[in-house]
Amino acid sequence: MIQARFSPARLLGALLAACVLAGPAAASTASTGATVAAPATIELPGIPAQARQSVGALFDTIDGVSPALPWRDDVVPVTMAQLEDQLRRPDVRASIGKGTIAVLYPNVAQPFLAAFTSMIKGIEERTGLPVRSYAVDTRQDGGELNTMLRQAGTKVVIALGRQGLSATAGLDRDISVLVGGVLLLSDTDNVAGISLTxxxxxxxxxxxxxxxxxxxxxxxxxxxxxxxxxxxxxxxxxxxxxxxxxxxxxxxxxxxxxxxxxxxxxxxxxxxxxxxxxxxxxxxxxxxxxxxxxxxxxxxxxxxxxxxxxxxxxxxxxxPDNVEMGRTLASSALGMLAGGARGRTLAPSRTLxxxxxxxxxxxxxxxxxxxxxxxxxxxxxxx
Known part of the structure; x- marks a missing residue:
């Protein structure tokens, strides 16, 4: 069984969703009362055509937001100029069209869960990008998880804890895996990330x-x-x-x-x-x-x-400082999305x-x- 967790502060997805709801067609309808068909595409100044085609995939990261549903209270409308400023950020431009980041964490009770939620907090703070988090356990269906991640356009998985790492065993080889919140007990653990040690x-x-x-x-x-x-x-x-x-x-x-x-x-x-x-x-x-x-x-x-x-x-x-570990893992994940090499070393923790x-x-x-x-x-x- 998989439980998905979504952050209310997913800025980029919210900004893009705002364009759909507050675009030219919506303005025309409001002023005339007539029904106007929404445009097939939204032109984003300064963004290459290939990148624009892939932006739509990011809409899937907003849970429950669609033009047919009421606007959520936790999302603040923005102007097109503000959207353009966000899309010019280097980390956002580097990731558009190159997939998303997902987090797998153990489906455990408190107080053990607190460490992993702190890591997720750090990941979300550093990326500023849509990040889906999935609670996994020992009964995890690897095929189901792989399908969900593929459909979400996932290119990098951050696996937290031993259960998170175990859940990555059946993932496609083109999905990069970073590990955090585990103890490396052998050189044979051929994974990249940060140990609890x-x-x-x-x-x-x-x-x-x-x-x-x-x-x-x-x-x-x-x-x-x-x-x-x-x-x-x-x-x-x-x-x-x-x-x-x-x-x-x-x-x-x-x-x-x-x-x-x-x-x-x-x-x-x-x-x-x-x-x-x-x-x-x-x-x-x-x-x-x-x-x-x-x-x-x-x-x-x-x-x-x-x-x-x-x-x-x-x-x-x-x-380890769990929030800082999350931020460090997120920096590595963004580097992978931007085309960086995959590491094969689990390093000791240096944010302590x-x-x-x-x-x-x-x-x-x-x-x-x-x-x-x-x-x-x-x-x-x-x-």
Whole structure:
């Protein structure tokens, strides 16, 4: 089952619809009372003929608006001059005749839905173009979805979450796919977009700003999940003058053995432990409580790629800004519509927010004044 979501602020479609309702024929009827046939086409000054022919496809993106229906209260009539100004915008001209953008997002309940609706908000703000959003689930009929997207002239799909990505499996090959709001857990995920995983470079920069005397970052990881991330982390650590001490654990049992040994040998003044997004070495029910206990007892700073760990005792973590992620995805989608190359890399997130645990900060000897606290987006425990 597919649920379609439409934004009331679809400016371009509204402007074009306004031309149909407020064109010369409508004016003639109003002044004379006679019935006048609407023109077959509307001449748009400055727009090539080929582009004008494709403009009609954009009318489909306005739900429930047609010349035969009452005008919607949320649409503001505009003049032809205003319409021309909008059509001269580079992003609009680049997309006319080259298809539309669609968003697939998981059909989930709150609070999980909030992250995806924030991403959609960012997408709509950046594009300023008609964007249809479809809620999909595991029972999704791939053929039905493909047909709907083709009929809407879709050329780029932004797939949010694992369900959104899974729903793209049956799409036509000429529809480009961008992914957001997912965790890349393997190099084999041959997709383009933005991962939920924070960029290690930004994590390490924040760590260095908080604790400039640190010299080493300790991490335990499973190569099947995180080899790609550790490669990025080595370069990021080097740029901050840090040593990345990375230890391999192929299963939870090995991770449970390594953490106590590594933390016991660590110097809390010079070493810190990093928890990446890794389902094996950062398992929530057994491994995470173990690491939290050992680092607290040893006075070793612990930071994470998962913001939920800050509430449980990690010093700090970074989390994607979902609206900004949507804007970044939209910029890439517009580039694809304009003829840009399709990427094949899922990059870590670089538009981030930061959470800090003041109790843990005090425990490791870090005193943060009011001004410093204000530099964080989330502060725990809450005042």
């Amino acid at each position: 924070p960029d290690p470079a930004l994590l390490f920069a924040r760590l260095h700003a908080l604790l400039p005397d640190l010299k080493r970052v300790i991490v335990v990881y499973n190569p099947k999940n995180s080899e790609w991330l550790i490669r990025l982390a080595r370069e990021a650590a080097r740029a901050q003058g840090l040593e990345l001490a990375a230890y391999v654990a192929g299963d939870m049992a090995r991770a449970a053995q390594l953490y106590p040994q590594l933390i016991a040998a660590a110097d809390g003044r010079r070493d810190a432990v990093w928890l990446p997004h890794d389902a094996t070495t950062v398992e929530e029910s057994t491994i995470l409580p173990l690491v939290l206990r050992e680092t607290w007892n040893g006075g070793v700073p612990l930071f994470s790629s998962n913001v939920l760990h800050v509430k449980k005792g990690a010093l700090f973590a970074m989390v 927010q930061t959470a800090i645990n003041l109790r843990t900060a005090s425990h490791v000897g870090l005193q943060l004044g009011w001004q410093q606290q204000r530099s964080f987006d989330f502060v725990f425990p809450r005042p």
